[in-house]
Amino acid sequence: MSRRTLVVTLIVLAVVIASLSYLRSLAWRTFHEIQGGEESAHVRLSQEALQPSTGLKQNVTLYFPADDESGLIPEIRALSWAATDPDRIRQVLLALIEGPTKGHNRPLPPSTDVRAVFLTADGTAYIDFSNDILKGFAPGIQSETLTVYSVVNSLAANIPAVKKVRILLEGREVETLDGHVDLTEFFVPNPVLAETPN
Amino acid sequence: MIKSSHRLSHYRTLIILGFILTLILLVCPAQRVRSDNFVFYSPRGYEVVPIEMIGNVKYLPLLPVLNAVGSVSGWQEKRKSMTVYFGKLQLELRMGDKKVKVGKAEVALQDPIRASNGQWMVPLDFVHFVVPRLAERTSYRTGSERIFIGDVKPASFAVSLKSLPNGSRLSVQFTNPVRVRTVSRNGRYVVFLGNQPFEPLEQAFRFEDPYVTELTFDDQDGVPKLILTPGSAALNFYSSETAGGRTLLVDLVKPGAAPSPQGPTASPPVSTGTAGPATPSAASKPAGPAATVSRQAVSPETLLPAVVLDPGHGGEDTGARSRDGVLEKDLVEQVQDRVSAALAATHAYRVVPTRVGDADPDLDARDAIANVAHAIAFLSLHAGSYGTGGPRVAVYTYAFPAPPALVPSEPTRLAFAPWDEVQRAHLERSRQLASALEEQFAKLSGITAPPPAEAPVHVLRSVDAPAVAIELGNLSPDLDAGILTDVNFQQQISEAIARAIEAFGGGTAKP
Numbered sequence: 217m218s219r220r221t222l223v224v225t226l227i228v229l230a231v232v233i234a235s236l237s238y239l240r241s242l243a244w245r246t247f248h249e250i251q252g253g254e255e256s257a258h259v260r261l262s263q264e265a266l267q268p269s270t271g272l273k274q275n276v277t278l279y280f281p282a283d284d285e286s287g288l289i290p291e292i293r294a295l296s297w298a299a300t301d302p303d304r305i306r307q308v309l310l311a312l313i314e315g316p317t318k319g320h321n322r323p324l325p326p327s328t329d330v331r332a333v334f335l336t337a338d339g340t341a342y343i344d345f346s347n348d349i350l351k352g353f354a355p356g357i358q359s360e361t362l363t364v365y366s367v368v369n370s371l372a373a374n375i376p377a378v379k380k381v382r383i384l385l386e387g388r389e390v391e392t393l394d395g396h397v398d399l400t401e402f403f404v405p406n407p408v409l410a411e412t413p414n
Numbered sequence: 415m416i417k418s419s420h421r422l423s424h425y426r427t428l429i430i431l432g433f434i435l436t437l438i439l440l441v442c443p444a445q446r447v448r449s450d451n452f453v454f455y456s457p458r459g460y461e462v463v464p465i466e467m468i469g470n471v472k473y474l475p476l477l478p479v480l481n482a483v484g485s486v487s488g489w490q491e492k493r494k495s496m497t498v499y500f501g502k503l504q505l506e507l508r509m510g511d512k513k514v515k516v517g518k519a520e521v522a523l524q525d526p527i528r529a530s531n532g533q534w535m536v537p538l539d540f541v542h543f544v545v546p547r548l549a550e551r552t553s554y555r556t557g558s559e560r561i562f563i564g565d566v567k568p569a570s571f572a573v574s575l576k577s578l579p580n581g582s583r584l585s586v587q588f589t590n591p592v593r594v595r596t597v598s599r600n601g602r603y604v605v606f607l608g609n610q611p612f613e614p615l616e617q618a619f620r621f622e623d624p625y626v627t628e629l630t631f632d633d634q635d636g637v638p639k640l641i642l643t644p645g646s647a648a649l650n651f652y653s654s655e656t657a658g659g660r661t662l663l664v665d666l667v668k669p670g671a672a673p674s675p676q677g678p679t680a681s682p683p684v685s686t687g688t689a690g691p692a693t694p695s696a697a698s699k700p701a702g703p704a705a706t707v708s709r710q711a712v713s714p715e716t717l718l719p720a721v722v723l724d725p726g727h728g729g730e731d732t733g734a735r736s737r738d739g740v741l742e743k744d745l746v747e748q749v750q751d752r753v754s755a756a757l758a759a760t761h762a763y764r765v766v767p768t769r770v771g772d773a774d775p776d777l778d779a780r781d782a783i784a785n786v787a788h789a790i791a792f793l794s795l796h797a798g799s800y801g802t803g804g805p806r807v808a809v810y811t812y813a814f815p816a817p818p819a820l821v822p823s824e825p826t827r828l829a830f831a832p833w834d835e836v837q838r839a840h841l842e843r844s845r846q847l848a849s850a851l852e853e854q855f856a857k858l859s860g861i862t863a864p865p866p867a868e869a870p871v872h873v874l875r876s877v878d879a880p881a882v883a884i885e886l887g888n889l890s891p892d893l894d895a896g897i898l899t900d901v902n903f904q905q906q907i908s909e910a911i912a913r914a915i916e917a918f919g920g921g922t923a924k925p
Contacts, residue, residue, distance in 0.1 A: 220425060227429050231436050285801035286864070354890045355734050355742075356798025357810055357883055361869040380816060391777065391872060395731060396798070396883075398872035400834065403815040408868075 272297050278311055279369045279410055281321040281362040288366055288410045289320055301377050302333045305341055308370050309333075323366035325352045331387065339379030340402055341371060347386050350394055360397035365406045372405040380404050451634045452541070454482035455611040456563040460636040465538070465559065471525045472538040476507070479536065483548050483563055496534055500548060507534065514540070516547045555613065560633065568613035573629060575621055581649065581667030582625035586640065591659030596651075603642040603651055605662070612638040616770055625649060625666040718764040721757055721915055722784040724794040724873060725750040725767065726883075729774030733889075734798040740895035743772070746795040748899075749886065752908035753793070760912055763790075778833075781876040785836075791847055791915055792881035794873050797898060800887025805897050806862040807855045807907065810883045811844040812837045812875055813868035836876045843880040850918040851882065854910035860897075880918075884911070 274297035279288040293311060298304050309330050315322045329346035336342070353359070368381045382402040384390070390399050452474055454461040461482035466473045480486045480500055489498040498505040506515035507527050514521045514536075521544050525537035536544075541561055546552045553568070554561040562568055569590040576583050588607075595606045612633060619629045628643040644651070644666050652665040725746040727733035733742025754765040766787045768780040775783075784792045800806055818838075831839065848866035855863035866882075874881040886898060886907065897903045 223426065224429060227433055231433055234437060283802060285799075352891075354799030354892075356800055356887070356890070357796060357869050357871055357885050358801070358808065358867075358887075359799045364870075395727060395733060396796070396869075396871055396873075398815060398870040398875060400872070401815045403870075404817070406813075 274374075276308060276311065277370070277373045278308070278316075279323075279366050279373070280312075280316040280318075281323055281359070281366060283320060285321065285358045285362060288362060288369060290410065291316055291318060291320070293317070301335050301375055304375050305333045305335065305343070305371060305378065306330055308374055309343065309367065312366060312370060321362075323363045324349060327351055335377060339377055341375075341378045341381045342384060343367065343381060344384040344387055349385065353394055355394040355396065357396045360393045360395075362409065364393065364397055364399075364403060365409050368403045369405045369407075369410050450559065451636075452479075452538070453560040453633055453636050454479075454563060455560060455566050455568070455636075456482075457565055460611065462634075462636045466530055466535065468528055468530060468535065473525075473528065473530065473535040474538060474540065475530075476527075476534040476536050476540075479540065479545075480505075480548070483545055491534075503548065505544075507536075509534075514544055516544055519547065521547070553613075558613070560611070560613065562611060562613070566611055568611045569607075570613055570615060571631075572615075573619050575623060575626060577623075578665060578667060581665055582621075582623050584626055584629065584642070584664040584666070586629075586662040586664070588660050588662070592655075592662070593659060594653070594655060594662055596653055598651070601644070601647050603644070603664075605640040605642065605653070605664075607638040607640065610638070618771065620771065718762065719790040720766045720787040721763045722766045722768060722787055722789040722792045722877075722879070723750045723753055724780050724784075724792065725769060726794060726796040726873070727774065728769050729772055731774050733796070735891060736889045736893060736895040736898075737891055738894040740889060740899055742797045742889050745797045745886070745889065745895070745898060749795055749797075749904050749908060752904050753795075753911050756905075756908040756912035757915065760916060763915065777873045778876060780873055781836075784881070785876075785878045789877070789879040791918065792874070792877045792879050793911065794871065794881070794883040795886070796883055797886040797889045799890035800885055802888070802893075805860070805903065806864065806885075806887040808864050808885045808887065809848040809851045809855070809866045810869045810871050810874075810885065811841060811848050811866060812881065813870050814838070815870050831878075833876050836878050837874055837881060840878070840880050844874075844882055847880040847914075847918050848882045851884065851911065851914040854914040854917070855907070858906050858910060 273294045275292050276295050276297075277290045277292055279290055281287075282289045295307055295311060298307055309324075313324045313326060313328050313330075315326065324345075325348065327348040329348055330343065331346050332342075332344040334342040353363075364383065367383065371378045371381055380402040383393070383399050385393075385399075393399055450465055451462045452465050454463065461478070463474055463478045463482060466475075476496075476498070477486060477489070480498060484501055487499045487501070489496060493509075495506065495508045498507075503517045504515075509529060510526050512523050512526050514523060514527070523537050523543060524539050527537075528535045541554055545554070545561065545563075549563045551565065552561060552563050553566075567590075569588055569592065571586050571588045573584065573586050576585075590610060592610070593608045595608075597604045597606070612631065614631045617631045621627060621629075623645060625645045626642065627645050628641075630641045630643075632639055632641055642664065648669060649666045650669050652667070654663050655661065656663060725743070727743040727746070729743075731743065733746075735741055750767060754767070757763045757765050766783060766789065768783045769775055780794075781792075800808065818835075837844070845866065852863055852866050855861060869883075871883045874883060889895060889898065
């Protein structure tokens with residue numbers, strides 16, 4: 217085999233390998249990006265900052281959408297309460313993302329990330345979710361309404377400093393959650409949705 | 415020996431070049447596709463600038479755009495930046511940057527400035543963000559591919575269709591008198607609309623009619639025209655202008671059964687008492703001409719009250735999706751067609767849709783259509799995720815996310831309501847409309863109809879009329895669409911909606 221043929225063969229091989237690895241990474245990005253979210257909320261919640269071993273155990277009321285999406289159903293869970301309100305907001309949100317224990321609906325997909333939390337002096341909680349909130353989310357008027365009020369009611373019920381909630385996606389104010397529910401304004405808790413007795 | 419190694423190094427260079435090229439082709443596949451034109455109308459005439467697609471974004475060449483808007487007095491081009499002197503202003507652009515400096519102001523674009531074939535290219539939103547700073551007066555509707563610069567008042571038109579004994583009559587009502595010229599081309603009729611610019615509210619009208627299939631507006635070459643596709647090739651075409659050029663009547667009739675040959679002046683037997691040749695049909699308000707056309711003749715003085723139907727989503731926004739692949743945007747469009755037909759059958763309402771075909775107007779545009787049409791009712795149709803099982807038909811009125819921030823002790827009367835507060839004045843009537851709908855849905859067998867609920871459904875927020883959203887559940891990834899795609903089910907729902915509108919008693923027309 218002449219040296220030239222060898223060089224050509226090597227280069228052709230390199231091109232083939234490069235293109236295959238590109239295709240592989242493309243396929244990986246397309247099919248596998250959502251995976252791994254299931255445990256992540258739990259892992260994030262059990263992180264040191266959010267579950268201080270010294271913190272008091274607190275019974276927290278979480279509102280989850282009912283199976284038939286007719287309203288919200290409370291579920292009580294014990295959390296090692298963090299010291300500051302913004303951390304407590306994070307704890308409640310991560311617990312909601314973790315999902316219900318009694319087989320109600322998930323308000324937020326497991327891969328949802330809480331990018332940032334702010335609490336202003338007038339009691340407005342700004343919550344910045346990652347776009348993962350829309351992954352695997354079934355859009356609809358009722359499902360989006362319940363998601364929003366699951367967050368708003370759960371926060372207001374457990375953290376007295378939270379009076380109203382403004383939801384942002386990827387750091388931006390958005391018009392709607394997934395085409396239906398108005399996110400252009402802050403929300404106050406909706407007691408009507410939580411009335412449904414179980 | 416020396417010679418051969420020399421040749422080898424030549425080959426090596428070539429091969430390395432080929433390798434790099436292959437990699438580039440792999441990473442950036444064909445990006446540029448020519449699509450269509452952007453038209454600049456000004457009192458001087460019109461300029462046509464070709465649109466180029468670069469990576470899914472529409473781009474326009476910079477200098478032709480500036481020359482179409484005004485006059486460029488000079489420019490300085492460097493490798494990465496460009497300065498253009500435009501009248502008294504100075505524009506500074508940088509390659510790959512999303513910002514443009516116009517005089518002292520900095521304007522942000524949504525996509526970066528690029529180059530193509532040695533030309534500087536600006537994204538289409540340059541027209542929206544920068545051009546208004548360059549010209550005295552501009553009028554541009556986002557999403558359209560035409561802009562009006564200076565003292566240009568574009569005309570518009572509305573279209574309606576009605577049946578003749580052996581054909582169909584299309585009437586086109588213009589806002590300004592128009593001199594038309596018709597040419598037959600490849601089995602279609604091209605109606606040239608003179609040389610005044612047009613800004614149509616809708617560009618394409620599809621008809622479910624044996625004689626007329628489609629009417630589209632086109633001004634891609636700067637010459638406004640209507641293109642009419644007849645239902646079959648063997649039809650006679652008659653056209654006439656009436657009302658001083660403000661109305662164009664086009665009759666497509668079966669040969670042999672033709673009206674008088676000089677034009678469609680013979681009064682068709684199906685017309686109502688007021689119908690003469692100059693009488694345009696229903697759905698002819700400039701606000702959103704109805705595409706699914708009611709088939710009755712009504713004079714414009716007694717325009718029927720408008721029911722605005724808003725099929726949710728559209729275009730890239732597909733909405734919900736069922737396990738068997740039914741998309742919400744398609745389903746609600748089907749239902750919208752049926753509701754339109756059911757409402758037309760009452761002969762008491764005209765229907766104004768907020769979208770025609772697979773378009774996705776933004777939520778404010780949908781509300782604006784309702785408000786311009788002076789709707790008596792606004793129904794937003796959805797088919798999203800709703801619990802388990804189905805079918806469940808729920809009706810929602812708007813619920814503001816929070817109480818009004820300021821409650822004036824005495825209600826102050828403003829000339830205009832703030833855009834995002836418009837629905838507040840109609841909440842009571844909206845609830846009545848929701849009850850009327852729920853009452854009808856509850857009568858249908860096999861359907862669960864929960865009591866009307868309130869939810870912050872954004873599209874209802876700025877509607878200046880009683881407005882509700884109807885959720886046809888359940889389209890969700892865990893379930894098949896099932897009965898939702900069933901013709902009988904859709905028909906039942908549609909007739910129930912029409913009955914509810916009648917019961918709601920919005921029969922009195924607003925001016």
